[in-house]
Amino acid sequence: MRFGGFFTASVLFFALVAIAGKAQDAAKRPEKESPYAELGKAPEKYRLKQNPMTKDAEAPLAGRVLFEEHCAECHGQNAMGTKKAPSLRTPEVQNAADGTIFWILSNGIVRKGMPVWSKLPEPQRWQLVSYLKTLGSTPPPDQSASRP
């Protein structure tokens, strides 16, 4: 009985934490905030950072492997976005400074479900940035062909 009460209390506590967290997120989020709004919040220190991999011809290739392993699940195999996460081929992302994308990868957008990728060493995060910047704003050929 004592255990039952404790267990119920624990479940209720965590349910409340989850509901409170969701409610807090919803309250903080302005109506229809752009999914790219976070890009504008990158500190200047990061925005001005140069990608040390720009002269490494293999960086986009390595970035592609990393993207497929860690990012494609949410952003889609061709980075066009899914229900879970936005497209990375939009002008907002493609025109963002390398340092801004690096900052997003390093900090995540935890309250909106984007994980923190600081567990990937810095060189790998820069390789991801290099790959993302090669994508351009146009959808890949198979995507554009399937659209009306």
Next chain:
Amino acid sequence: MVQDNTKSFFLFCIAYMTALVSASLLLLSSQAVAQENPYFVAYDHNLEEPGNLEIEVFSNFATQRRGNEFISYWTEFEYGVTGWWTTEFYLDAQSTFNDSTLFTGYRWENRFRPLKNEHFINPVLYVEYEDINGADKILKEIEGHDVEADNAPPNALLRQEHKREMELKLILSSNYKGWNFTENTLAVKNLSNEPWEFGYALAVSRPLGLKGAAHRCNFCAQRFIAGLELYGGLGDRYSFGLHNTSQYLAPALAWNLPSGWTLRLEPSFGLNGNSHQFLLRYGVAHEISGFGRMVAAMFTGRH
């Protein structure tokens, strides 16, 4: 006796269903490549990605003076509820040589990341409830005055003790130039009016290669993460300190395969006479991405 048989049958059913569900998930799921640190005892601040489920099976072989050596094993189901909350459920068991094999209890842990952004030091709050018996020997945490001699009596005697404990941890962790440094302080309270017990774990790790390879590979340096753990008890509120505690030093290695599997190995060496002389921990983990959506689709029919 009848009650014992009913309980055993019930536990067997749970274990059978768990194995069945896990196998189905592994076969049907899309995998995500994990980037797991090699730690067995310490935690870092990296939580599970939201919606992903990681199934982990670990074992721990231990030498035992004045008793029988044993292998304990535990299965972890780790789920990323949100970007700032990871929950985990454990099932513990053990086999003691020349004695018996038994299920020893379950644990439910939750980790919360209070800060939104990455900082030089990143705190994570950890809350765990455990319902185990005295024969539990997974040694996942070393706390209070836990010593080798506690595990020497036969299972029939040990299992008579029933422990319901709350465990709190403050995890402080940093990622710097490819290195991870983490410090865990833990406080455990047995709910049967026993004093608070304390423990710690310190760990450091680094991938063998910091740059990613330009092709998929199993054996490239980035896939291997090497580390070192130092952990042990710190006594209780009446006798705080290292006196009559066990302490361990453990080099560790993780191999993160591109197929979504992670293999880990960690030999631990006891640093004083109260510690097991040698522990060998090993485990395998598989991360299933989009588990939350799979479950939702099961009930709603939408993909």
